[in-house]
Amino acid sequence: MGKNHARVYSQNPDVDLVAISDIDESIAQRVASTFGAKWYLDYKEMLNTEEIDAVSIAVPTTKHEKVALDVIDCGKHVLLEKPIAASIKSAKKIVESANKSGTKLMVGHIERFNPVVARIKQLIEEGKLGRIVSISSKRVGPYANIKNDIGVCLDLAIHDIDVMRFITNDEVSEVYAKIGNNLFSEEDYVSILLTLKKGTTGLVEANWLTPTKIRRLDVTGTKGYAALDYIGQDLNLYGKMLSENSADYEELIMAYGQPCMGKIKIEKEEPLKLEIKHFVQSIMDDATPLVDGQAGLRNLEVALAAVQSAKKGSAITCARQSY
Numbered sequence: 001m002g003k004n005h006a007r008v009y010s011q012n013p014d015v016d017l018v019a020i021s022d023i024d025e026s027i028a029q030r031v032a033s034t035f036g037a038k039w040y041l042d043y044k045e046m047l048n049t050e051e052i053d054a055v056s057i058a059v060p061t062t063k064h065e066k067v068a069l070d071v072i073d074c075g076k077h078v079l080l081e082k083p084i085a086a087s088i089k090s091a092k093k094i095v096e097s098a099n100k101s102g103t104k105l106m107v108g109h110i111e112r113f114n115p116v117v118a119r120i121k122q123l124i125e126e127g128k129l130g131r132i133v134s135i136s137s138k139r140v141g142p143y144a145n146i147k148n149d150i151g152v153c154l155d156l157a158i159h160d161i162d163v164m165r166f167i168t169n170d171e172v173s174e175v176y177a178k179i180g181n182n183l184f185s186e187e188d189y190v191s192i193l194l195t196l197k198k199g200t201t202g203l204v205e206a207n208w209l210t211p212t213k214i215r216r217l218d219v220t221g222t223k224g225y226a227a228l229d230y231i232g233q234d235l236n237l238y239g240k241m242l243s244e245n246s247a248d249y250e251e252l253i254m255a256y257g258q259p260c261m262g263k264i265k266i267e268k269e270e271p272l273k274l275e276i277k278h279f280v281q282s283i284m285d286d287a288t289p290l291v292d293g294q295a296g297l298r299n300l301e302v303a304l305a306a307v308q309s310a311k312k313g314s315a316i317t318c319a320r321q322s323y
Contacts, residue, residue: 001081001108002058003031008276009056010035015280021046043067047074054104054283056276057081062149065090068105072097077104079279082162083154083303084296091300095293106279106289107296109162113274115266116233120219120226121167123237123264129221135164136203136220141213143183151186151307153179156206158303161194162291163217164204165298170196176315177306182209192306235264 032039054077098105137160194202215230
């Protein structure tokens with residue numbers, strides 16, 4: 001993701017991309033040359049540059065705490081790739097450090113900036129779907145040929161945990177999960193059942209095993225149903241089909257056939273560009289980012305609760321605690 005951050009920053013008119021750092025010299029040189037920036041092998045040396053105001057951190061998750069604290073100690077604003085950290089303890093250290101220093105901390109839960117997610121949130125808030133009964137997500141696909149220091153819960157499922165919290169303006173109260181690992185030391189598939197405080201049920205499926213990449217979200221409400229495709233940024237809305245006058249299912253089908261379906265128009269944009277634009281704007285406006293440290297911490301709590309649930313074989317109440 002680091003090179004993608006560099007690309008997007010270089011295209012933002014409000015930003016001067018000053019420098020990049022990578023422990024691989026060939027990558028550092030290539031990316032810096034592509035976008036006209038300086039390069040460093042040692043990020044601490046880079047941080048001594050006074051002209052740097054903000055830093056994106058895209059390093060292995062287990063390195064988040066150390067790198068983020070070093071950046072914050074230098075007084076730089078931080079966009080930290082998700083998850084915020086590998087443990088609750090590390091996440092809390094990062095959040096507390098940013099609060100104490102007064103620097104902006106934003107966690108890169110990129111799907112919040114996907115235009116199709118913003119649109120479904122708007123429809124829900126307008127009452128177009130009625131009361132939300134259930135939300136189901138499917139985030140699966142082949143494993144990318146990269147080194148990963150976390151399992152599929154923290155790498156993939158956490159995206160949809162965040163989206164479900166975001167579009168419902170609600171919090172998770174209970175988690176029950178099943179996980180397994182076929183190919184890797186960490187879990188590579190997971191099914192998570194979430195109970196939200198207002199009664200909505202969430203089902204998250206994620207894996208690195210499915211041979212095709214699927215990213216979708218389905219929302220069922222008392223007034224309608226919505227099917228969302230993250231990748232294509234497509235959103236279909238189905239109207240209510242039930243009738244008090246229908247005696248049984250066969251009569252319902254004969255009377256109504258297929259339900260009305262409307263394709264919602266979406267102005268498609270790259271989520272990363274919107275995410276970084278928001279991060280930059282929050283700095284210029286001295287405003288709290290949409291995904292602040294507390295949001296990142298809460299998502300991590302739920303994802304780690306799923307791992308704990310699977311290990312214990314029972315549901316976990318999502319109270320704030322260290323896992």
